[in-house]
Amino acid sequence: MFLSLMGVDGHVSQGPWFASVLTLKTSAPLRAEPKKKKKVDPRREQMVRERLKKKLKKLERVPPELIPIEDFTTPAKYMDETRVRGAPQLPFEESERRALLLKEWSRYKQTQHRAEMEAVGLAVEAQREALEELRLESEELYQAALRPDPLLFPFNHQGPSYTPPKAQYEAPEGKYNNITKVYTQ
Amino acid sequence: MAAPCSRMANRPLWQFITNVRRTGLKHTGVRQISLSSACRAATQTRSKTEGVPSPWKLYGAVCLQRLPVISQERNPIEDQFAELMHQMELERSLLSDHEQRLLEDSERMTRKQADNYDSDEEEADYGGQETITAQDQEDTWEQKLKHFQPALRDRDVGGTPLGSVERCLGDSLVLLVQQTVGKETIWLLPQAQWEAGETLRQTAERGLSSLPGQLCGEADFKATFLGNTPCGVYRYKFPKEVRTERCVGAKVFFFKAFLSAGSASQKEPFLWVKKTELQGYLKPPYLEKVDRFILNL
Numbered sequence: 013m014f015l016s017l018m019g020v021d022g023h024v025s026q027g028p029w030f031a032s033v034l035t036l037k038t039s040a041p042l043r044a045e046p047k048k049k050k051k052v053d054p055r056r057e058q059m060v061r062e063r064l065k066k067k068l069k070k071l072e073r074v075p076p077e078l079i080p081i082e083d084f085t086t087p088a089k090y091m092d093e094t095r096v097r098g099a100p101q102l103p104f105e106e107s108e109r110r111a112l113l114l115k116e117w118s119r120y121k122q123t124q125h126r127a128e129m130e131a132v133g134l135a136v137e138a139q140r141e142a143l144e145e146l147r148l149e150s151e152e153l154y155q156a157a158l159r160p161d162p163l164l165f166p167f168n169h170q171g172p173s174y175t176p177p178k179a180q181y182e183a184p185e186g187k188y189n190n191i192t193k194v195y196t197q
Numbered sequence: 198m199a200a201p202c203s204r205m206a207n208r209p210l211w212q213f214i215t216n217v218r219r220t221g222l223k224h225t226g227v228r229q230i231s232l233s234s235a236c237r238a239a240t241q242t243r244s245k246t247e248g249v250p251s252p253w254k255l256y257g258a259v260c261l262q263r264l265p266v267i268s269q270e271r272n273p274i275e276d277q278f279a280e281l282m283h284q285m286e287l288e289r290s291l292l293s294d295h296e297q298r299l300l301e302d303s304e305r306m307t308r309k310q311a312d313n314y315d316s317d318e319e320e321a322d323y324g325g326q327e328t329i330t331a332q333d334q335e336d337t338w339e340q341k342l343k344h345f346q347p348a349l350r351d352r353d354v355g356g357t358p359l360g361s362v363e364r365c366l367g368d369s370l371v372l373l374v375q376q377t378v379g380k381e382t383i384w385l386l387p388q389a390q391w392e393a394g395e396t397l398r399q400t401a402e403r404g405l406s407s408l409p410g411q412l413c414g415e416a417d418f419k420a421t422f423l424g425n426t427p428c429g430v431y432r433y434k435f436p437k438e439v440r441t442e443r444c445v446g447a448k449v450f451f452f453k454a455f456l457s458a459g460s461a462s463q464k465e466p467f468l469w470v471k472k473t474e475l476q477g478y479l480k481p482p483y484l485e486k487v488d489r490f491i492l493n494l
Binding site: 090095100113114117132134135141142143149150158159167175 | 285349
């Protein structure tokens with residue numbers, strides 16, 4: 013029985029239904045039809061993937077939406093007409109007084125500016141003279157004076173306030189809820 | 198060799214000019230003209246570089262300024278202008294929420310007092326709530342303001358001594374000390390003599406830290422020096438009796454510094470003065486040079 017089943021090379025000769033244990037278990041349909049789908053499917057999948065990528069790129073090319081500047085958009089409630097204050101009717105004296113005051117103010121500011129510029133000019137001149145004299149004295153000290161000071165900046169100073177600071181003042185601690193709108197692009 | 202020769206030629210010319218200028222002015226005084234090692238060292242360094250000893254003694258001084266702590270009072274014109282600006286802004290503005298509420302309340306009152314008052318209609322709009330009128334709120338706010346005590350601007354009502362840092366808080370003050378220069382004790386910006394091996398800025402820092410108060414540990418000035426460059430120079434010649442060939446006079450180089458922290462307990466001989474008060478303490482030629490770089494801005 014065994015010998016009759018075995019062919020010359022070990023092929024099955026008797027039909028597909030009586031295959032030996034040692035041979036490949038291939039069914040008839042598998043062996044018979046050629047597999048065309050194996051070539052087309054990866055191509056099709058690739059095409060689909062490329063189309064998706066192109067669509068994504070087109071979407072990304074759109075410039076990002078600009079963050080709105082909230083200070084530049086007047087809120088709707090201020091466009092209401094009922095809020096408009098009546099235009100004041102100034103008497104002649106009042107308008108004259110205002111005009112004269114504005115002119116005097118401009119004169120005052122001009123003198124202030126000139127004085128400031130002069131003061132700065134004098135200070136610069138004084139420094140130039142100092143450097144000149146120093147150079148005459150010693151070149152080494154002069155070069156040392158010209159070197160910039162790396163420890164000076166960042167320079168912080170608390171400017172003048174309306175009332176002087178209290179000695180040993182403890183600021184009260186507290187929580188706050190920050191409700192500013194944060195935009196992401 | 199050309200450079201040193203030209204300097205030698207120029208030096209006597211300048212000395213002549215300054216001599217002519219200074220005949221009318223009083224000398225500030227004289228330092229001890231002992232040829233100390235410092236002077237010798239200075240001359241040695243000079244001779245190394247140029248072969249010519251400098252006849253000027255070098256000093257580093259510090260112009261320590263306490264910047265204003267409170268804002269200045271307004272001038273009358275500034276006051277008037279501020280008021281005018283406020284008024285003009287008010288005129289050009291829109292009505293605020295509070296003002297609208299005031300108007301609405303007043304309208305409602307007039308409507309209530311009118312003959313054909315329909316209370317149902319009104320209450321339908323407002324839901325029958327007990328509303329506090331805006332005018333009532335304003336009144337309560339005004340009452341609160343009357344009870345409020347703002348902090349005093351000027352802690353000193355003309356009582357602080359000249360030596361205190363807490364003087365005129367609205368102006369910038371400059372530190373003056375009394376030092377013996379030659380034979381006299383005069384008020385001047387703290388200075389120290391230059392020693393070889395240090396820059397002039399270090400001399401100025403030493404001058405500040407070696408003040409009599411600092412050495413005892415009473416006064417402690419924390420100053421931030423504004424760079425390595427001197428802001429001014431004062432050159433003076435010693436009176437003829439003390440002048441020698443080597444030391445003709447002295448040059449004082451000033452450095453600017455801002456006071457970052459200072460202790461309150463300070464005894465004499467410190468003095469914190471405004472720019473306008475400097476005249477009462479400094480000698481005229483000294484003041485002339487110092488006035489230029491002290492800015493009152």
